[in-house]
Amino acid sequence: MLEVRVARKIAEAEGVCSFELAAANGAELPAFTAGSHIDVHVAPGIVRQYSLCNSPHERGRYLIAVLDEPASRGGSRGMHADVQEGSRLTIGVPRNLFDLDLGGDRYLLFAGGIGITPMLAMAHSLLAAGKRFELHYCGRSIERLAFLGLLNEAPFAKHLRVHVDSGPVEQGLDAARVLASPAQGDQLYVCGPAGFMSHIQTTAKASGWSDRQLHREDFAAPPQVLEGDQAFEIELSRSGRVLQVPAQKTALEVLLAHDVAIESACEQGICGTCITRVLAGEPDHRDQYLDAAEHARNDSFTPCCSRSRSPRLVLDL
Incomplete structure (x- = not known):
């Protein structure tokens, strides 16, 4: 994790603000490549991913831009309303899931x-x-x-x-x-x-x-809970506990409600933070992170959005 300060906040367009972030201690920031994003801890329990838009050759700042979403669950609204020049934020190091291949013509x-x-x-x-x-x-x-x-x-x-x-x-x-x-x-x-x-x-x-x-x-995934979804069970292999996942809740919501330690960030199946190993059962994959081959193996599960085709999933938790 890195602590940064907001050096500049600019209204770039209707509903869009940019935030220039610099290391709080004045040091250089970790290098990144085009297509990278960072996790921004907007508020306690609210982590959002924002793409870096400045030149990867720059090491003194990160530049992100945030759209003020009407349906915000606290991320974009918090960035627009609560984060100002001089604010301190905790961010993750850059990660790239959208890498630019410079081998093209x-x-x-x-x-x-x-x-x-x-x-x-x-x-x-x-x-x-x-x-x-x-x-x-x-x-x-x-x-x-x-x-x-x-x-x-x-x-x-x-x-x-x-x-x-x-x-x-x-x-x-x-x-x-x-x-x-x-x-x-x-x-x-x-x-x-x-x-x-x-x-x-x-x-x-x-x-x-x-x-x-x-x-x-993708900046957003399809809805995690769909009409016709069925309840299923999650078995935690390390303790043997069995948890019920109702049709209108995600597996991640149930895990967190039962104090199961699991990292999460986007809660939409985009970032891959919550991926968990599957030991038995067949997931119903709804994420945008794993590719088709990884889905076919059925050995990984994104509890923030995916569900189960089998009555029970056994997870390595």
């Missing part, structure tokens, strides 16, 4: 709204590596696009393409045209709302892009 970056945050760091890295790229920045209106002033200046401006719903028709995103005729060395990175990312990916695949060329980062 040309890059198409698609950012939807607050999805600009990892893309800005990627743009910094692509510029430093001398790579060809386009940054397609999409949003409802110009007023909602954070960092637009920075991106409209050199050296980013010639790579930037802005698409807003409230603008002229010709300013809209024609994804099929942009994604047409991909070359073998092309790479596509997308971040933003789930529907936006699905549209880009579906269009890319229809245009001939392969899975290995497509990369996305």
Whole structure:
């Protein structure tokens, strides 16, 4: 864990604030790569993940941006309302689940709204590596696009393409045209709302892009509890205790309510913090962290969102 202070807080766009973080002791911060995020302890019991958006070559600061979500469970609302310049925060070291592969020839970056945050760091890295790229920045209106002033200046401006719903028709995103005729060395990175990312990916695949060329980062997972979900049991192998997980609660909620020691952060199946080993039973995987092969092995379980296809799961807890 690192203690940082908020050196600057800036209103970057409608509903979006950026926070420049510096080490509280004045030292250099741990290095990171484009696509990395940090865990921010917003308040007791509230940990959220935010992408780093500044250049990875910088060691004196981390820059994050936070959208004030109407449905906030305390994270974004707390950052906007309670965190000010001079505030102290505890953060985790950078982790990267959305790594930028610099082995490509040309890059198409698609950012939807607050999805600009990892893309800005990627743009910094692509510029430093001398790579060809386009940054397609999409949003409802110009007023909602954070960092637009920075991106409209050199050296980013010639790579930037802005698409807003409230603008002229010709300013809209024609994804099929942009994604047409991909070359073998092309790479596509997308971040933003789930529907936006699905549209880009579906269009890319229809245009001939392969899975290995497509990369996305989810900021939110689908709902953890669905209509028709059934109760199931969790057996804790180390103690033999058996806990009941009702249909309307997550396994993580039940574990924490029974004082089972387990680390958690995003509570949406995105960060991987709460992953637990499965000793018996078949999980119903609903996370965005494990890949298809890991899901198929059925030996890992994300209790914050996943459930069970079998009546009981035996966990290594």
